[in-house]
Amino acid sequence: MSAIVVALLGFVVFFLGYRYYAKFIAEKIYKLDPNYVTPAHQYNDGVDFVPTNKFVLWGHHFTSVAGAAPILGPAIALYWGWLPAFLWVILGTVFAAGVHDFGTLVLSVRHKGQSVGTIADRLIGRSGKLLFLFIILILVLMVNAVFAWVIANLFISFPSSVFPVLLQIPLAIMIGYMVYKRKTKMLVPSLVVLAIMYIAAIASAQFEFLQIDLVKYMGGEEGDGLFGLGAVSTAFFIWIVFLMIYSYFASTLPVWKLLQPRDFINSHQLVVGLTILYLGLFFTNPELTAPVVNENPDRSWLPLLFITVACGAISGFHGLVSSGTSAKQLDKETDARFVGYFGAVGEGLLALISILTVATFFANTDAFFSTYASYNDANASGLNTFVEGASVLAGGIGIPSTVAVTIVSIIVVSFAATTLDTSVRLMRYIISELGTEYKIPTLSKTHVATSIAVLSSAALVLLPEGPRGFGSGGYLIWPLFGTSNQLLAGISLMLISIWLKRLGRNYAFTLIPMIFLIFMTMYAMFEQVFFQWAAWGTNTNMLLFVLGAIIFVFALWIAMTAFRMLTKKYDDPIDQNKAM
């Protein structure tokens, strides 16, 4: 089957979803009011609360939520065949992610621009807030540990990408200085840096001396490394230490010095990446060689599919962005549909191209099964397959394959590094907040909180032996990522449902995806915690068992709270113009 047909089908469903379903939700359920004074106007302070053009806000929202996760999840979920992954991405985006992202935006706008965490604090008490902090803490710890491994892995697998990525750091600092101190515009300098990076990519793809290949320096894969480790393990060790030191600086320096300029160089890469891949797809018209459905999987798609494709369909992190920054900048309440729902559609498009890239990469179905032989194999090779598949599509518009591999790996590294920077910074904030909450002021200090964040992530990466060898310790708790992320989305949907109920509106449209998500999360957790990781399970793992059991109890508690709050009789519907 032609991949173009599948892509077009996806576009049509996304279009119909936005045109009709989102319109229905906006008018009948959320009842957006063009005359409502949004927090951006009410509290306009020129900094956080600023009324912003809806197209600009959409661009910002989309670049904030799009990262490496919507690429990674679908690339792995292809293990069950392209159809299940495609259907969940399409339907999940239209019926769950769109409603969720859009809903958290509206909920926050109607609550003075507060974040979902604060709203949870008000709706379900202080324990709700601590639950949020705990889940986010686990999430960011996992993200730090795993993304450090992902970047190190890409550096080792595609050594030509190292030089351009390293080059970006001093150039970004230079741009930050120019924009902040000299007040120059940022578009042209950041495009120049991007061009320099790509020229460096072309050069390092051609000339071997520009490739920083640590494994080769130590005598190849069989060579000896440091501290009695092999060459590959030593390379992992060096890159991970480098990344952790980098994260420390990136998260403590003022953001305009490194993070912001790096982000705005990287935000072009999203446009470049999506354009190259979709153009490549339409020029080469490849056939889908991955099976429609994998008939003999070693792990059932139910419920794992919904946990594996995390950010591609619905993600709790989107709710944090929606209610954290976007809600404070919404000019008119009616813009929420475009920003929130269409933002989710943008993410869906990224997940869709990830599916099509991997599904068209293999010469035939047998070749697919030799790489995707088991669920664990799919997990291990999903990202690298995406990079190579993307280089084939890029070849369709005339980019030579070696250069394309380098450019695509730079794009993926950049996405992963942006996520890593943000997530270390986020972890620092959470540790500080916990310090304030539990009256341990030392924890609130920048360098103390950052040291804890970086050292705990580094310890998780390096100390235990992970499933993918040395340096992959983060993968030990990675199975919890999908579930905790979906759980976060479930809590947000629950908050929206409770709010809608109290307004006396029909809340079925948020309740159904909420039940679906919480059910799938609990199903997956129950199966993994009690049948796999437990002492009597098939794959005993005490660390996962304990953490998984804690998250499972939280999920159960949320489900019970939701049931209690949603079955409670509210005699007096609240005034929708009055914040709760």
Next chain:
Amino acid sequence: MIDKLKKLIAFYEEVLSLPHRTEIARELREEEDVFLLLLFSEMVGIPNPTYYYTLELYPYMIEKFHDWHLRMGMEKSPLSGIRCC
């Protein structure tokens, strides 16, 4: 055509600069807050030998002070020395 292209570029640049502008504005605001504290430190009990001179800036700072206490969630001025509202 060129106009449309220019509009598109302007839009793209605005998307790019939105988070950056926020961040710069926040840093500037923090600097302003520290400056404000230096000027009016005497009013919150921190001795300031140059208070006599900084007080002369009072009429120029009053609007900014008003914005500050609103931003901090206080409807009325918290300092009896400054009655801005």
